[in-house]
Amino acid sequence: MTIDARAREPGRATAELSLLVDIGSAWTKAAVVGRAMGRWRIAAHAAQPSAWDEGELIATLAARLTGRADARVSGRIATLLADAPRIAVHTPARPGRIALAAVSSELSGQAARSAAEAAGWVVVEAVMVDDGRAVVDRLSALQSAEVDAWLIAGGFDEEGGEGALEVAGLVAAARGGGRSPVVWAGSAGLTERVGAFFEPGVLRAVANPRPSADRENLLPLRRYLDGLIERLVERGTARQLAPIGFGRAVAELARAARLRVVGVDLGARYATWASADENGMAESRVVALGGLASPTLTAPGGPARIAHSLPLAIDELAVADALQNLRARPGSIPQTDEELAVVHGAARDLLGDLATSGPQPGGIDLLIGSGRTIAGAPLPAQAMQMLLDGIRPIGIVQVAIDPAGALGPLGALRDDEIVEGLGTLRDDLLTPLGAAVVCRGGRPGHFSMRVTVHRVGWRSLGPIEVRPGQLEVVPLPRGQVAELEIEVDPAVSLGAPRRTRRLRASVTGGAVGVVLDARDAPLILPRRSDDRRAVLGGWRDTFVREVRPPTEGVA
Amino acid sequence: MIEASLHRIHLPRGTVVSVRVGAEIRPDEVIGLRRGALAPVRVPVTRALHRQPGEIEQLLVVRPGERVEAEQPLAVVEGAGVVLAPVAGLVLAASGRDGTLLLAPLGSEETVIGHVRGRVRAVEEGSLVVEVPAARLHGVGGSGEAVHGELVVGVPNPGDELRAAAIDAGATGKILVGGSRASAETLTRARAMGVAGIVLGGVLDKELRDFEAIQRRRREAGGMTGSFGILLVEGFGKVGIDPQLFAWFRTHAGRVASLFGADGLLYVYDAAPVPMRRALAAVGDRVIAHRRPFQGRGGVLVALLEELHSAQSGIPTRMALVRFEDGRLAPVPLANVEATVLPEGR
Numbered sequence: 001m002t003i004d005a006r007a008r009e010p011g012r013a014t015a016e017l018s019l020l021v022d023i024g025s026a027w028t029k030a031a032v033v034g035r036a037m038g039r040w041r042i043a044a045h046a047a048q049p050s051a052w053d054e055g056e057l058i059a060t061l062a063a064r065l066t067g068r069a070d071a072r073v074s075g076r077i078a079t080l081l082a083d084a085p086r087i088a089v090h091t092p093a094r095p096g097r098i099a100l101a102a103v104s105s106e107l108s109g110q111a112a113r114s115a116a117e118a119a120g121w122v123v124v125e126a127v128m129v130d131d132g133r134a135v136v137d138r139l140s141a142l143q144s145a146e147v148d149a150w151l152i153a154g155g156f157d158e159e160g161g162e163g164a165l166e167v168a169g170l171v172a173a174a175r176g177g178g179r180s181p182v183v184w185a186g187s188a189g190l191t192e193r194v195g196a197f198f199e200p201g202v203l204r205a206v207a208n209p210r211p212s213a214d215r216e217n218l219l220p221l222r223r224y225l226d227g228l229i230e231r232l233v234e235r236g237t238a239r240q241l242a243p244i245g246f247g248r249a250v251a252e253l254a255r256a257a258r259l260r261v262v263g264v265d266l267g268a269r270y271a272t273w274a275s276a277d278e279n280g281m282a283e284s285r286v287v288a289l290g291g292l293a294s295p296t297l298t299a300p301g302g303p304a305r306i307a308h309s310l311p312l313a314i315d316e317l318a319v320a321d322a323l324q325n326l327r328a329r330p331g332s333i334p335q336t337d338e339e340l341a342v343v344h345g346a347a348r349d350l351l352g353d354l355a356t357s358g359p360q361p362g363g364i365d366l367l368i369g370s371g372r373t374i375a376g377a378p379l380p381a382q383a384m385q386m387l388l389d390g391i392r393p394i395g396i397v398q399v400a401i402d403p404a405g406a407l408g409p410l411g412a413l414r415d416d417e418i419v420e421g422l423g424t425l426r427d428d429l430l431t432p433l434g435a436a437v438v439c440r441g442g443r444p445g446h447f448s449m450r451v452t453v454h455r456v457g458w459r460s461l462g463p464i465e466v467r468p469g470q471l472e473v474v475p476l477p478r479g480q481v482a483e484l485e486i487e488v489d490p491a492v493s494l495g496a497p498r499r500t501r502r503l504r505a506s507v508t509g510g511a512v513g514v515v516l517d518a519r520d521a522p523l524i525l526p527r528r529s530d531d532r533r534a535v536l537g538g539w540r541d542t543f544v545r546e547v548r549p550p551t552e553g554v555a
Numbered sequence: 556m557i558e559a560s561l562h563r564i565h566l567p568r569g570t571v572v573s574v575r576v577g578a579e580i581r582p583d584e585v586i587g588l589r590r591g592a593l594a595p596v597r598v599p600v601t602r603a604l605h606r607q608p609g610e611i612e613q614l615l616v617v618r619p620g621e622r623v624e625a626e627q628p629l630a631v632v633e634g635a636g637v638v639l640a641p642v643a644g645l646v647l648a649a650s651g652r653d654g655t656l657l658l659a660p661l662g663s664e665e666t667v668i669g670h671v672r673g674r675v676r677a678v679e680e681g682s683l684v685v686e687v688p689a690a691r692l693h694g695v696g697g698s699g700e701a702v703h704g705e706l707v708v709g710v711p712n713p714g715d716e717l718r719a720a721a722i723d724a725g726a727t728g729k730i731l732v733g734g735s736r737a738s739a740e741t742l743t744r745a746r747a748m749g750v751a752g753i754v755l756g757g758v759l760d761k762e763l764r765d766f767e768a769i770q771r772r773r774r775e776a777g778g779m780t781g782s783f784g785i786l787l788v789e790g791f792g793k794v795g796i797d798p799q800l801f802a803w804f805r806t807h808a809g810r811v812a813s814l815f816g817a818d819g820l821l822y823v824y825d826a827a828p829v830p831m832r833r834a835l836a837a838v839g840d841r842v843i844a845h846r847r848p849f850q851g852r853g854g855v856l857v858a859l860l861e862e863l864h865s866a867q868s869g870i871p872t873r874m875a876l877v878r879f880e881d882g883r884l885a886p887v888p889l890a891n892v893e894a895t896v897l898p899e900g901r
Contacts, residue, residue, distance in 0.1 A: 049890050051834035060873075135647065136594045139659060143568040143592075146681065162650060165619070166657070169648040172620020173592075173659065176568050178680050193612070197620045298760065320760035324791035325846070328695035331834070332891045333870050335846040340868035378869030 017043075019061075019086040020409035022242055023050055025291075026268035026330035027372050029405030032061050032081065033425065034069075042428035043068065045404035047372055049331030058082050089242040089408040091270055092120070095288030096229040099147045100126040101138075101171045103154030103163040103186075111209035112153035112185055114357060115218040118285035119225035120243065120270070121149075127170065129154075129163045135170070142174030148232050149180055151225075152194065155187030157211040164190055172197040181228065185209055185221045242267075245411030246370065247274035247284035252411070252418045255280025259365040263407065264354060264391070266347055266371035267291045268330035273354045275364075290354060292373060293327040297346050306345040308525070311536035314338050319345075340378070344386055347373045351390025352522070363495050364393045368430060370402040375431075380511035381473075381543040384433045389539075392521035394440050395495035396484070396505045399512075400430040432478055432510030437486060438517040440493045442468030448492045448518035454483040463487075464516060469524065469535070471542045472516040476509030484514070492518070512543070557828060559688040564669045566681055567591075574683070578675045582703035582813055586675075586683060587667040592645055592659035600630045600638050601654025608654030614638075615656070621646045622661075629656055670701040671813045672824055689813070689822035690829045692800075694754075695790055698763060699816035700782035702730070704751035706812045706823060708805050710734040713756060714795035714851075719744040726750045730812050730821075732804045735795040735851070739765035742785065746770070752784040752814040754804070754821060756851060757794025784816030789843075794851035797843050798880075799830045799895050828898035840894035842877060844887055853895070854879035860886065 020031040020042075031045040044064035048057050062078040069077050098121045102109035105128045113123055125145035127138040152168050155161030164186045171182065177199065184194050184205045191205045207220035234241060239248075243265070250263035254276035265272040271290030276282040289295060296302055303320035310319075322342040325332075334340040369375055369387045377383040383401050387393075406429055410421045422429065442448040452462035453474050463485075466472050476482050484505045488494060494503075507514055519539070526532045566572070570587040574580055600615070601608050614630040617623055623640045630638040640658065647657040673687040709717050709731040717733030719741040727749035737745075737755055739762045745753055763785070770783075788796055796804070806827070813822040823829075836842045842856045858876040865871050866888050873889040 049834060053835065056835055134594065135657070136592055136659060139592050139645070139647070146565050162648075162652065166648040169619030169646070169657070172618075173622075173645040173647050174568060175620070176622070180680075197618055300764070303760070317759060317761050320764075321791040322847075324696070324760045325850070328787075328790055329845050332845050333866065333872055333888050334868045335866050335888060335891055336848060337868055339847060340870070376870070378865070378871070 017080055017084040019081065019084050019088075020404070020406045021086050021088040022405045022408045023088060023090040024242065024267050024372075025091045025270070026050060028052075028057060029372070030057055030061060031404035031406045031409075032065065032084075040424045042404055042406065042425060045406070047376060047405065051331055055082075087409045087412055089240050089245040089412045091242050091267060092234050092288075094233065095120060095122045095269075096149065096233040097122050097124045097145075097147045098149050098151050098225075099124060099142055099145045099171070099174075100151045100153070101128075101142065101167040102126070102152070103129045103161060103167060105130055107213065108153040108155070108164075108186065108210045111216050111218060112151055112221065115185075115209050115221040116151055116225055117287050117290075118218070118357070119222045120229050120286035120288045121225060122288045127167070129167060139170055139174055142170065143176075145174075147180060149228060150175060150182040151185060152182065153185045153209065155190055155208075156213065157188045157208050159187065159189075161187055161190070165193060168194040168197055181232070183221075183224065183228070239412050242408040243270055243272040243284065243286040245408040246272050247282055247286075247411065248418060249407040249411030249422065250274040250368065251276040251280045251282035252422055253366075253368075254278060254282070256419065256422060257366070260363055261366045261368065262364045262391075262393070263368040263370060263402075264351060264374070264387070265402075265408070266350060266354075266369075266373055268293050271350055271354050273357075285354070285357065287354065287357070290350060291371075292343065292346055292350065293330055294350060295327075296353065297323045297349065298327060302349075306342060306349055308532070309345045309348060309536070310341050311533055311540045312338060312341050313529075313533060314342065343373060344377070344382060347386050348390040351386065352392075355391045363395045364397045366398045366400065367391065367393050368400050368402055368407070370405065370407060372405075375401040375403045375405065379544055380431070380433050384436070384512045384515065385540065385543045387433075388436055388438060388515060388517060389523060392438060392440075392523070393436070394438050394493065394521055396435065396437050396486075396507065398435050398508060398510075399433040400510070401433060402429065403431050404429075432508060434476060434510035434512040434514055435507035436515040436517055437484065437494070437505075438515075438521070439488060440495075440521045441491050442489060442518055442520060443491045444468060446489050446491070448489050449516065450487040451516050452485040453514060454485065456481060466516045466518040468518055468520065470518050471539050473513050473542055473545065474516065475513040476507070477513075478510050480509040482507055482509065482514065515543075557688055557690055557826065559673065559686045560691050561676060562671050562673070562685050562687045562822070564671065564683040564685060566667060566683060568681065570667050572678050572683060574675050576675050576678060580669055580671070580673065580675060580685065582670050582672050582811065583668060585666040586669045588664045589667055590643075590661040590664055593662045595644075595647055595657050595659040596641070597650075597653075597655040598629060598638065598641060598658050599654065600649070600656050603638050604630060604632045604636050606632070606654070609651045611649045611651055611654050611656070615649055617646050619646050619648050623658070629658075670703045670815070671822060672811070687813075687822055689824045690807075690826040692786075692788065692821040692823070692829045694786045694788045694819040694821065696787040697785050697814075697816040697819040698767060699752070699784035701813070701815045702751040702782045702784045703811065703813040704728050704730045706730050706732065706804065706808055706810050708732045708801075708808050709753075712795075713798050713801035716793070717741055717753070717755065722748050722750060724748060730754065730814050732796070732801075732808075736762075736793045738762050739769065742766040743769055746781075746783045749781060750783065752786065752816065754786045754788060754796075754814070756787075756789040756796035757792050758785070758787055759793070760791050784814040786814055786816060786819060786821050789851050790845060792847075792850060797830070797851075797853055797895055799841070799853075799897065803827070803830055831896045831898065833894040833896055836875065836889065836892050836894035840896075842875070842892040843895050844877065844879075844892050846888070846891040849877075849879065849885065849887060849891075852879050852881075856892065856894070857884070859889065
């Protein structure tokens with residue numbers, strides 16, 4: 001933890017303050033950490049468009065502290081904040097751009113693309129032997145691409161393959177010399193022959209992400225591309241990058257609490273998925289164009305998909321314009337109900353992509369949502385719905401948000417300081433939304449789960465029967481612990497293999513409560529638009545029925 | 556006085572730059588030459604040398620990726636013969652299956668044009684950096700290629716839609732300033748009439764996609780000539796150009812401009828500075844709103860509300876009270892307005 005070490009004027013009261021700052025591509029989030037009653041606490045937080053000046057952020061934070069700070073320093077709080085030491089992270093200035101050449105769209109191409117995107121690269125051009133284009137068009141596309149690096153993939157390790165040599169030759173011809181590095185992630189047996197296509201020192205061979213037809217091994221390529229992006233695009237500042245800091249903080253939270261934790265940070269440009277097990281072993285996926293300005297949302301089919309998922313009758317054309325405006329002006333906020341519905345629909349869609357784009361963790365004990373759209377949602381229930389609808393975390397999971405955007409900056413601390421920082425701020429860092437029991441499967445006419453909620457000092461609730469497609473929210477305030485007695489239908493899964501239809505679990509409450517969710521995974525919706533909207537509206541109403549207004553909002 | 560800005564021209568790989576650092580270039584000046592690759596041909600290698608196809612790699616004296624000239628040896632067997640390149644081209648691959656070499660012949664020389672006026676500051680790998688002394692306008696989006704042409708205002712008012720009927724042969728080679736919207740039909744007609752580019756306040760995403768799909772089909776079918784660029788300055792939907800900016804365009808009608816659709820960028824030469832935008836508006840500022848229901852409307856920020864207030868969407872935020880030009884007074888999230896400032900600070 002950074003401590004204010006400024007020289008103090010004798011006899012003049014001062015304050016020990018630090019700022020945690022996350023400068024995003026669209027929004028800047030800041031939290032004031034101060035000492036109160038001998039403890040470090042997050043005293044205030046605020047967010048504002050990144051285009052606004054820092055003085056405005058300081059003024060907003062100072063206004064939030066008015067009346068809460070000690071009277072001896074309240075008149076000088078803005079000055080103290082401006083002078084306070086800060087721990088800052090930022091979104092990468094620009095993503096790394098890579099061109100991909102592979103043999104097969106579905107095997108080598110898909111594996112290499114996944115690894116590159118999970119490492120934060122944007123694949124600006126991809127050519128595959130089976131992409132239906134003429135060779136000359138592939139060559140021309142590669143020659144026109146503006147890239148920082150090249151990635152070639154193809155051929156199984158045991159078999160080699162002429163197709164892989166052809167795409168390597170295509171890259172060699174398109175690249176035409178220069179300094180840009182080439183990564184060979186294809187058949188191990190072809191490495192030497194491919195290397196001969198390039199000048200000495202240009203090619204780097206990495207383990208094949210698709211070594212055989214039935215096996216994928218993305219990690220070595222991802223790790224290499226992680227390092228490459230740091231060397232080529234963001235030299236020497238890796239820890240100060242928000243996605244890196246976020247992943248480090250999630251790993252430390254998991255290790256300290258001995259929990260399996262998944263954190264998702266959905267920003268304007270970047271989306272980060274960080275998962276860590278009880279030992280702090282972490283995996284992160286950083287998708288450079290995975291945020292709310294993602295081109296996947298506005299690509300053909302995107303607006304229709306989002307419109308399909310909305311409880312409001314908003315036509316596809318209006319959704320398309322709203323999504324484009326979101327991309328064009330990410331620092332603005334949804335002003336109408338319709339715009340908010342579109343943004344939340346887009347967030348659910350992106351979270352779904354993020355959750356399915358990599359290996360699924362064996363189970364999640366704690367799911368954390370970060371980023372203004374999720375953590376700054378008008379109602380906690382809306383944040384809960386985005387996370388559950390998007391990720392579909394099968395099992396029993398605690399859900400929380402990072403309202404101050406403090407995880408990224410804390411993750412930028414040195415290893416030994418992260419432990420201290422997270423430990424010191426543990427009570428303020430996350431806002432618990434509650435818990436969720438999410439199941440997959442179910443049979444029409446039978447209950448999916450029957451749950452009795454035993455609360456200490458209160459009468460038990462239930463048994464509550466939840467049928468396929470249904471959702472129930474049981475109020476359970478923050479800090480209150482309940483014992484859930486769950487009986488599940490034989491056709492229903494809670495993720496982990498089980499020996500019994502009955503199980504017990506202890507959960508902690510939050511701003512929303514306990515969500516009993518039998519809506520299957522992925523969500524199944526009626527085909528008729530009226531029926532679909534009625535179902536979606538019913539789910540939305542169930543979520544928001546028991547809500548409290550948030551205490552602090554955006555700038 | 557306009558401050559020059561640095562503009563990076565992306566050069567396709569294989570371009571031989573024909574201008575030097577320090578040279579002054581015009582928008583229509585050739586800055587490089589490039590020979591694009593044509594459909595590849597297979598050059599028999601092992602058959603000509605009476606060897607097995609699988610031996611091809613040992614026979615080659617060139618490697619994939621290499622550029623070869625016509626008559627340059629491709630493969631040699633000491634004392635037995637040589638295979639020469641039939642044409643100049645790029646070696647793409649060697650096939651061990653049939654013993655051939657895949658060679659992409661190089662087409663005739665094509666000129667590369669920068670579309671900007673200015674002084675060359677640097678020649679880098681894959682790009683040319685040019686110092687451009689022009690008024691620069693960043694839009695929120697765009698589409699198409701780099702173009703240049705004379706600026707022409709195509710609508711009487713900033714909120715008017717640019718109609719297909721308004722585009723005639725007089726607009727050929729020009730950059731047309733439209734209003735709040737242009738349909739796919741209008742954009743298609745503009746391109747067909749040889750209009751270089753269009754500047755719009757807004758466009759419906761659907762119309763833009765339809766237009767791009769038509770262009771893609773035409774390109775695939777062949778026969779499409781000339782470049783065309785679109786610049787979007789306010790947002791998606793039917794959104795008028797800010798009246799101040801529209802007035803600036805009117806003042807500069809007839810000046811030469813360069814439009815970079817994909818980059819959302821416009822340079823206007825010999826022009827006064829563009830009315831600026833400031834993200835954080837203050838009381839008394841003239842502002843423009845960016846989100847529905849006021850998207851594209853201008854007004855004056857008359858007050859900032861104390862504390863946080865909920866927008867209609869329920870998001871608690873700082874609110875500005877804006878008197879719009881139609882007389883309406885409405886609270887708008889401060890993050891959703893930008894101050895518009897004339898260069899003289901008015």
